[in-house]
Amino acid sequence: MKNLLLMVCSLVFGFYQMTAQNFDIKSPDGRIQLKVTHSDKISWSVSLNGNLIIEKAEAGMDFSSNTDFGYDPKIKSHAIKSASQNIHAVISRKDSDIKDEYTELSITYKGNYKINFRAYNDGVAYQFMDEAKAVRNIISEKVSFTFPKGSRSLFPQEESMYSHNERLYLDKSLTDIQSKHFCSLPVMFTTDKAKVLFTETALHDYPGLFLKGTGSTTLDAQFPKYVLEAVDKDGRSDRVQTITKEADYIAKTSGDRAYPWRVFIISDDDRTFVESNLSYQLAKPNVLQNTDWIKPGKVAWDWYNDNNIFGVDFKAGLNTETYKYFIDFAAMNKIEYVILDEGWTKSTTQILDFNPAMDVKELIRYGKEKGVGIILWVLWKPLDANLLPILQAYKSWGAKGIKIDYMQRNDQYMVTSYEQIARECAKLEMLVDFHGAFKPSGLERMYPNVMNYEGVLGNENNKWSDEITPEHTVTIPFIRMVAGPMDFTPGAMINKEHKNFSISFTRPMSMGTRAHQVAMYVVYEAPLQMMCESPSIYYKEQETVDFITQIPTVWDETKVLQGSVGNYIVVARKKAEKWYIGGMTDADARELPIDLSFLGDGSFSMEVFADGINVDKYAEDYKKEIIEVNKNAKVTAKMASGGGWSAIITKKQ
Structure with missing residues (x-):
């Protein structure tokens, strides 16, 4: 009898241990349920209103040394908490005050790491935390999730990870997305019961994530490798490189850090995706003490219209007279900024010397006199080679910010470069517009002087394609804009x-x-919102201009x-x-x-x-x-x- 009792107790204890490895949390409103299970891996699933939306997902990280995350995980402890607070947005792209309410499950594992899961009313997210303080390489990260049969995607398919991430959204069955097909983020999935928007935020010192197909309803992450060597490409060496040598790892790390949040916005109401602030909520908070100098506004932009002004007594083009015309137009219509886009420098690599036909210092002085700030376009490659002296020079001239172009990479070095540019510009009280860029990934909250990102198939494509259809323009608010502001x-x-x-x-x-x-x-959300047309045409359409200029750029x-x-x-x-x-x-x-x-x-x-x-x-x-x-x-x-x-x-x- 005693042996039977011991056996029963042992079975009960064993069952308790087994079930203790599984955890459930729900969103504050109870509609979203996230289940985490442990075996030889960390797995999770999500339901909305009792309907399984993500059937199974796996999370893990593979390192060159020490403990890998999520493989044969041994739980040390866990905690579940509810949180509700208010976030005040320094630059309010959508809402000035955001209710940040969630349920969090935090699991600590042997090997000095933990994972945080959160359930919000509009989605779920998770993030690995490294507490090992070990210098090592990250070989890969496991991000894999499976949707129910019949699921589809609006898939921003890429041809290469060396990309501006400006894509159409291809309506595809997941089973038609093969292993050779991959996409940039954000990306949307549709099940019978709900849609899911997947993106990432709090991306720092780590490569950006892409998703590849498997020919099934499962998708897996892939990352650009750590770049060891990149050489100039003939013909476009000012902006295009060929990556000739990559490491067998995706990143270097010294441990004791947080990795990016993997974000899944989930809803059966399409409006939720546009209203969601989840990417912003999960980003690192603002680090700037003084932000009074950060002034959003509209921008009279030259490149789209090819400096095509008319009805004047000078030859229009890349010259001082043309840009004074732009400044006069901006001043008359209370437009805050004018961009000097490509062509103001002596060459695209000689970015501290002026085009001989343009007196840039005089234009900045003239703009200041008229109450119009000047933003300078610059290529990333020559800027990266001499960052601080170039930014300090632009600041000394009186420029209000930079529009930086042709990054077209998502590897660890490039992600870190974005942050360095944002930080150094903030020290000089300069605005940043990332053109030729990957999607917003939280940096704009940490450094609110980061106004815009392109990473969208925008209006400029009208110059060479017929892809900017009304269908496309009513798709991007629900997908690309969910990640953050977009320079359309x-x-x-x-x-x-x-x-x-x-x-x-x-x-x-x-x-x-x-x-x-x-x-x-x-x-469309963009704290620096362009006005792309020629001022000469805008003058002929003054009634339209008067309506547009009443509309703010922050909310x-x-x-x-x-x-x-x-x-x-x-x-x-x-x-x-x-x-x-x-x-x-x-x-x-x-x-x-x-x-x-x-x-x-x-x-x-x-x-x-x-x-x-x-x-x-x-x-x-x-x-x-x-x-x-x-x-x-x-x-x-x-x-x-x-x-x-x-x-x-x-x-x-």
Whole structure:
């Protein structure tokens, strides 16, 4: 009897030990459940409203020495906690105050490492923490997840990891994504019950993640190797390199650090993805003590329009007279900045010497006199070779910031270079716009002088392709913009219906209506928001300019009123006491009801910019009107094919 009792106790204790290796946490609202299991690996799964969304995922890290993470894991301890706090955004790209509420499971393992899992109302995330303090190489990281059968992806497929990460989103069944296919982030997946947006944040001193297919519903991570040697490529040595030697590892580390958060935003409502702040919430907090000098705003931009100004008595081009014209236009319209894009330097590698036709110091002085700041475009490669002297020179001239281009790498050195540039620019009180860049990965919270990232197939592609369709422009808010601000460069005034669109490098046009372009200023998040058209054309379209320049570039509050990935979007954003609404549609004409209940009590004046009655034949046709509304008013955003609808709402006194 005693032996039987001991056997039963032993079985119970063994069962307890086995189940003790499994943990469940739920989001604060209870809709998302995350389960973590342990065997010879760390595995996890996620459900939404009881429906399995991610069937199985695995996490681990393989090192050159000492303990690997997640392989035959031995648990030392674990803790579960609930947290609720408020984050105030220094530069409020979406919301000035963000409720940061989650349930966290923290598991500590033998071998001096731990993993933190978090469940939020809009998704889940995990992060490895290294406490070993060991100098070693990271051979690889295991990031693998499996979706239910029948799942699909809007897949930003890449041809190489040496990339600007400017892609179309290909609608693919996961089983059609083979091992030779891989994508950059962020990427969206669709199951029968919900969508999942996968990205990463708090990316520091570590390579960026790509995802590759397997021919099944499982996807695996892959990373660029640590670069040992890169040589100049003939013909474009100022900006393009050939990586000739790579290590057999992806990164070097000295331990005692946090690795990037792997972020999964999960929802059965497409609007959630645009409203989510999860990438920002999980990023490292602001490290700058003084941020008063950081001034978002609009930018008159030259490169898209090829300096094509007219009606003047001087030859337009890369010269002082042309850029004074840009500055005058900006000053007249209270546009905060002008960019001097490619061509202001003596050559693209001689970036401390001026183009002989351009007096850059005089332009900066003239801009200051007119209340317009100057931002200087620069290539990454020559800047990286002589960073501090170049930045100090630009600062001494009076430049307000830099637009840095042609990074096109995601390896550890490049990620670290981004942070070094952000840090050194912050010391000099200079803004940063990362063009030719990978997606935002949290650096913009840590260094709020980082305004924008490109990493998006944007308006400039109109100069050489027909890929910037209305379907594309209503897809990117739900995918690329979820990671953070995007330098799409809106504001084209030459607008064409699909059938009349043609490619022109020097006189580019946009596909879709005028109102579609205007709505981007509300829908698209970019603290430095470009105005891409020629000032000469803007002068002829002053009514449109007057509407656009009323729209802020940072926001106190965001609400997505309507949203369907790749189909349509209607966003309401608040700044101070005014509300702004932007609506966009794909190739289908739509009439979408606008719920104004967020306005509160009182009467309001609504200034509307909408598609004109003849926009089907002349895409630049628009209608402006002012109507009186209140929170109970019935308003419809009527949009033509490729159309848009915008409103500025002011409370009446």
